[in-house]
Amino acid sequence: MALTEAPLLRALAGDRPDRTPVWFMRQAGRSLPEYRELRVGTRMLDACLTPDLAAEITLQPVRRHGVDAGIFFSDIVVPLRLAGVEVEIEPGRGPVFADPVRTAADVDRITAIDPEGLDTSAIREAVRLVVAELGGTTPLIGFAGAPFTLAAYLVEGGPSKEHLRARAMMHTDPGSWNRLAGWLARVSRTFLDAQHAAGASAVQLFDSWAGSLSQADYCAFIKPHSAAAVDGIDAPVIHFGVGTGPFLADMRLDGRADAVGVDWRMPLDEAAAVLGDDVTVQGNIDPALLTAPWPVLEAHVLDVLRRGSAARAHILNLGHGVPPETDPAVLTRIVELVHATPVEDPAVTAGVAG
Amino acid sequence: MALTEAPLLRALAGDRPDRTPVWFMRQAGRSLPEYRELRVGTRMLDACLTPDLAAEITLQPVRRHGVDAGIFFSDIVVPLRLAGVEVEIEPGRGPVFADPVRTAADVDRITAIDPEGLDTSAIREAVRLVVAELGGTTPLIGFAGAPFTLAAYLVEGGPSKEHLRARAMMHTDPGSWNRLAGWLARVSRTFLDAQHAAGASAVQLFDSWAGSLSQADYCAFIKPHSAAAVDGIDAPVIHFGVGTGPFLADMRLDGRADAVGVDWRMPLDEAAAVLGDDVTVQGNIDPALLTAPWPVLEAHVLDVLRRGSAARAHILNLGHGVPPETDPAVLTRIVELVHATPVEDPAVTAGVAG
Numbered sequence: 001m002a003l004t005e006a007p008l009l010r011a012l013a014g015d016r017p018d019r020t021p022v023w024f025m026r027q028a029g030r031s032l033p034e035y036r037e038l039r040v041g042t043r044m045l046d047a048c049l050t051p052d053l054a055a056e057i058t059l060q061p062v063r064r065h066g067v068d069a070g071i072f073f074s075d076i077v078v079p080l081r082l083a084g085v086e087v088e089i090e091p092g093r094g095p096v097f098a099d100p101v102r103t104a105a106d107v108d109r110i111t112a113i114d115p116e117g118l119d120t121s122a123i124r125e126a127v128r129l130v131v132a133e134l135g136g137t138t139p140l141i142g143f144a145g146a147p148f149t150l151a152a153y154l155v156e157g158g159p160s161k162e163h164l165r166a167r168a169m170m171h172t173d174p175g176s177w178n179r180l181a182g183w184l185a186r187v188s189r190t191f192l193d194a195q196h197a198a199g200a201s202a203v204q205l206f207d208s209w210a211g212s213l214s215q216a217d218y219c220a221f222i223k224p225h226s227a228a229a230v231d232g233i234d235a236p237v238i239h240f241g242v243g244t245g246p247f248l249a250d251m252r253l254d255g256r257a258d259a260v261g262v263d264w265r266m267p268l269d270e271a272a273a274v275l276g277d278d279v280t281v282q283g284n285i286d287p288a289l290l291t292a293p294w295p296v297l298e299a300h301v302l303d304v305l306r307r308g309s310a311a312r313a314h315i316l317n318l319g320h321g322v323p324p325e326t327d328p329a330v331l332t333r334i335v336e337l338v339h340a341t342p343v344e345d346p347a348v349t350a351g352v353a354g
Numbered sequence: 355m356a357l358t359e360a361p362l363l364r365a366l367a368g369d370r371p372d373r374t375p376v377w378f379m380r381q382a383g384r385s386l387p388e389y390r391e392l393r394v395g396t397r398m399l400d401a402c403l404t405p406d407l408a409a410e411i412t413l414q415p416v417r418r419h420g421v422d423a424g425i426f427f428s429d430i431v432v433p434l435r436l437a438g439v440e441v442e443i444e445p446g447r448g449p450v451f452a453d454p455v456r457t458a459a460d461v462d463r464i465t466a467i468d469p470e471g472l473d474t475s476a477i478r479e480a481v482r483l484v485v486a487e488l489g490g491t492t493p494l495i496g497f498a499g500a501p502f503t504l505a506a507y508l509v510e511g512g513p514s515k516e517h518l519r520a521r522a523m524m525h526t527d528p529g530s531w532n533r534l535a536g537w538l539a540r541v542s543r544t545f546l547d548a549q550h551a552a553g554a555s556a557v558q559l560f561d562s563w564a565g566s567l568s569q570a571d572y573c574a575f576i577k578p579h580s581a582a583a584v585d586g587i588d589a590p591v592i593h594f595g596v597g598t599g600p601f602l603a604d605m606r607l608d609g610r611a612d613a614v615g616v617d618w619r620m621p622l623d624e625a626a627a628v629l630g631d632d633v634t635v636q637g638n639i640d641p642a643l644l645t646a647p648w649p650v651l652e653a654h655v656l657d658v659l660r661r662g663s664a665a666r667a668h669i670l671n672l673g674h675g676v677p678p679e680t681d682p683a684v685l686t687r688i689v690e691l692v693h694a695t696p697v698e699d700p701a702v703t704a705g706v707a708g
Contacts, residue, residue, distance in 0.1 A: 164677060167642035171650050211597070214619045214640075243565070246599050246619065265568045265600065286568075288521035296525050323518060 003201060006139050008069045011280050011313040012202055012236035012258045020305060020314055021068035022338045023141070024331055025240070025261075026321030027061035028073040031328050034060050044089035045081050048074045049122045055129035062138060065332045066339075069141050069202075070130060072195055074123070076145025076206060077153070079191040082118040085110065085154075093159060100157030102165060107176040110154075115186035120194035131199035139202060141238070142195025144188035146207035147181040147225040154180075163212050170221040181225040188229045196235045204238040204261070205230055210251075211243020211263075218247050227253045238282055242320055248274050264288070264319025268304060272311035281311040284319035285334070290326050297330070301337055309343065357555060360493050362423045365634050365667040366556055366590035366612045374659060374668055375422035376692045377495070378685055379594070379615075380675030381415035382427040385682050388414050398443035399435050402428045403476045409483035416492060419686045420693075423495050423556075424484060426549055428477070430499025430560060431507070433545040436472040439464065439508075447513060454511030456519060461530040464508075469540035474548035485553030493556060495592070496549025498542035500561035501535040501579040508534075517566050524575040535579040542583045550589045558592040558615070559584055564605075565597020565617075572601050581607045592636055596674055602628050618642070618673025622658060626665035635665040638673035639688070644680050648687070655691055663697065 003009065007021035029035055035057055039047060047053050057073040077087050077095045086098035101110050130140050148166070153159065155166040170177045192203045205226060210218060230237045230253065239251050240261025248271060251260045259280035262271045268281050275281065289300050301316075308314030316338050322331065357363065361375035383389055389411055393401055401407050411427040431441050431449045440452035455464050484494050502520070507513065509520040524531045546557045559580060564572060584591045584607065593605050594615025602625060605614045613634035616625045622635050629635065643654050655670075662668030670692050676685065 162641070162674065164642045164645075167640070168645045171643055171654075172646045212619075214621070216621070243597060265566075267568070267570070286521070287516070288518045289525055291518075291522045292526045300525075320516065 001137055003136050003139060006068065006137065006201075008139050008141075008315060009201060009236065011315050012238070014258075014278070014280060014312050016313055016343055018343065019339050020308070020316050020341070020343055022316035022335050023067040023069040023071060024061070024065075024318055024322050025071070027065065027067060027331070028057050028071060029322065030324035031322045031326040031331070032060055032064065033328075034064075044075065044091075045078065045087070048078050049081070051122055051125035051129055054126040055133070058126070058130045058140070059133055061331075062134065064328060065335045067335055069139050070134060071141045071204070072127060072130065072143060072200060074143070076143075076150060076188075078123070079115075079118060079120075079144070079187045080150070080154070082120065083113045083115065083187060085113075095153045096158040097154055100165075101154045101180060102169075104173060104176045107180045111179050111183040115183060115190050118187075118190050120190065123191070123194045124198035127195050127198035127200055140200045141202050141204055142192055142200030142235075143204040143206060144191045144229065146205050146210065146222075146239075146241070147184040147188065147229060148213070148222045149207050149209045150184045150188065151177075151181055152209045152212075154184075163209055167212065167217070170217060174221070177221060178225075181221070182228065185225040185229040189233075192230070192233060196233065200235065202236040202238065203230070203233065204240055207239070207241035207244070210241035213247075215247040215250065219250055223250055223253065227256055230256050238315075240282065245271075249276075252279055259315060261317065262319065268307040268314065269310035272308075275311070277312050279311075280313040280315060281308060282315040282317050283308075284317070287318050287320055287323050287326075290318075290323065290330055294333070297334075298337060301334055302341065305338065305341055355491055357490050357493060360422065360491065360555075362493050362495075362669060363555060363590065365669050366592070368612075368632070368634060368666050370667055370697055372697065373693050374662070374670050374695070374697055376670040376689050377421040377423040377425060378415070378419075378672055378676050379425070381419065381421060381685070382411050382425060383676065384678035385676045385680040385685070386414055386418065387682075388418075398429060398445075399432065399441070402432050403435070405476055405479035405483055408480040409487065412480070412484045412494070413487055415685075416488065418682060419689045421689055423493050424488060425495045425558070426481060426484065426497060426554060428497070430497075430504060430542075432477070433469075433472060433474075433498070433541045434504070434508070436474065436477075437467045437469065437541060439467075444512075449507045450512040451508055454519075455508045455534060456523075458527060458530045461534045465533050465537040469537060469544050472541075472544050474544065477545070477548045478552040481549050481552035481554055494554045495556045495558055496546055496554030496589075497558040497560060498545045498583065500559050500564065500576075500593075500595070501538040501542065501583060502567070502576045503561050503563045504538045504542065505531075505535055506563045506566075508538075517563055521566065521571070524571060528575070531575060532579075535575070536582065539579040539583040543587075546584070546587060550587065554589065556590040556592065557584070557587065558594055561593070561595035561598070564595035567601075569601040569604065573604055577604055577607065581610055584610050592669075594636065599625075603630075606633055613669060615671065616673065622661040622668065623664035626662075629665070631666050633665075634667040634669060635662060636669040636671050637662075638671070641672050641674055641677050641680075644672075644677065644684055651684070651688075652691060655688055656695065659692065659695055
């Protein structure tokens with residue numbers, strides 16, 4: 001099978017492949033014992049920047065679960081680390097920056113770094129190792145953080161609940177905000193380009209915190225920068241955010257997104273109705289149900305498949321990342337179920353219109 | 355002026371008082387230096403259960419800002435503490451329970467406590483002190499946590515991002531879930547009844563975490579219990595949740611809510627269109643803008659007033675609680691602006707329909 005015939009890439013192109021492609025956000029990571037073993041003694045960002053380690057971690061879930069895509073093991077702040085920004089991932093907390101970017105002078109300082117000049121050799125090397133191992137049949141998805149989510153960490157200096165400081169900057173000093181977000185778009189674009197150039201077949205832009213915004217703020221202060229991060233990229237684009245139901249159509253980025261990822265809150269048939277019939281949907285198993293008894297989870301997965309069939313094409317995923325405490329056997333079983341369920345099966349497609 | 359003529363109570367009754375009533379969620383608390391001084395050496399729940407302390411803290415923002423209502427200083431877990439549940443509020447983290455309620459046996463154990471038998475004397479005493487001091491002109495709002503938000507803490511054992519364990523219980527063991535949520539509704543109802551009996555003129559049900567739910571889950575597993583918490587109460591009811599835009603109309607609790615609180619994400623004119631013309635709206639200054647230069651914040655407040663005039667009546671508030679680092683002078687200035695802006699002023703009402 002040629003890579004272009006891989007179910008994931010066919011679904012992104014708008015075809016309905018014979019089986020629904022499935023992968024899981026954060027499939028490479030803490031839910032796997034083989035990952036936890038490999039990571040002992042290595043800090044997160046060091047692991048991301050060690051090519052053979054990042055490659056092996058990327059491949060682990062593909063081997064174990066038989067998913068239809070690898071997702072490159074990295075972190076949205078990796079290109080910022082490559083740009084010389086002092087950042088660490090603190091276990092159980094998230095990215096922490098030594099110098100938060102809060103003032104116009106802070107923005108001047110950070111945006112003086114040339115984002116196209118980053119040394120992405122470690123990233124490209126890791127991607128090449130993965131792609132060689134995948135053997136031309138399973139696609140690799142590259143990814144990057146959307147400018148707002150990166151800014152939410154960078155302005156605050158670390159994780160926050162409602163991202164007040166980043167959201168304040170938009171209104172208080174829109175000039176600085178737009179310079180910062182525009183620079184972050186170029187940083188993420190450089191990261192995406194490196195992964196794509198080294199062999200990633202598709203890319204996903206993650207806007208984990210976009211759900212803290214009103215639609216008006218999203219459209220005025222975020223969307224142009226997210227669009228710039230993927231504009232003209234020569235690979236299919238998946239755009240995912242959490243809590244973006246109230247402005248889901250804007251997540252299409254005016255046609256730049258080939259697929260829109262939907263979190264667990266909005267049924268995929270409703271999402272498809274909002275998004276239109278010229279974009280693929282991705283999602284949206286509720287991560288809370290991964291601990292439910294199998295018959296409950298199975299019924300939920302079949303319901304997600306049924307609703308997903310209302311879109312032009314559907315990539316099965318969770319509605320957010322794999323929780324660290326997930327039993328990996330459950331993920332494997334979901335893949336088996338999805339692959340055993342033909343897209344045309346009347347039991348699946350019945351009731352789509354209802 | 356009789357208390358029934360107070361702008362807050364007139365707005366809750368559906369009238370348009372001469373001036374828009376204004377209060378702030380978490381107005382009693384960490385943004386005030388006089389609060390931080392009073393709290394030195396006293397743990398949060400101990401402060402809540404010391405009548406003269408709770409009363410003084412409740413009164414501080416009313417004196418300082420001239421708001422149109424006091425909100426009783428307490429915490430949603432106070433009635434659980436009164437029920438003998440081992441809980442503490444950890445500074446910077448939130449409520450932490452010694453024994454999370456995760457299994458059917460855990461649910462059996464906790465629901466064996468009679469929620470109507472709680473000793474609420476400290477609550478009633480504090481409310482009486484506040485109401486005496488307010489002198490019959492400024493109403494006091496009592497409050498309680500909605501069953502889902504309480505359960506989100508109780509099942510997890512503390513704060514969590516996406517409340518996976520509580521949401522899993524709904525689907526995994528709906529019987530236990532409904533027993534737990536039903537019991538929590540009675541606990542919160544007992545708390546509301548105590549505050550109302552002692553003189554609170556209105557009550558607010560807080561569902562801070564409801565936004566993590568799909569509409570389907572909200573309606574199936576939450577709404578009946580939230581409705582039970584306020585059903586038939588002899589006081590106007592305000593129902594507030596964060597991120598509830600996708601099921602805002604359900605927050606009316608089938609007419610049991612006299613006002614629905616709206617977070618900063620959804621403009622009040624859109625909210626009013628969804629909610630209908632027989633309910634009052636409350637909200638929704640974006641807390642992120644409290645640090646903006648005054649002209650930016652002023653324009654935002656006037657925009658909120660303008661949009662709020664699309665509802666049958668409007669209570670000005672923030673879209674979430676006052677951030678601890680807020681300059682209290684900014685809150686006072688907002689109150690002055692709101693009170694100086696007549697509801698009928700053409701500059702305010704122009705463009706409402708647009």
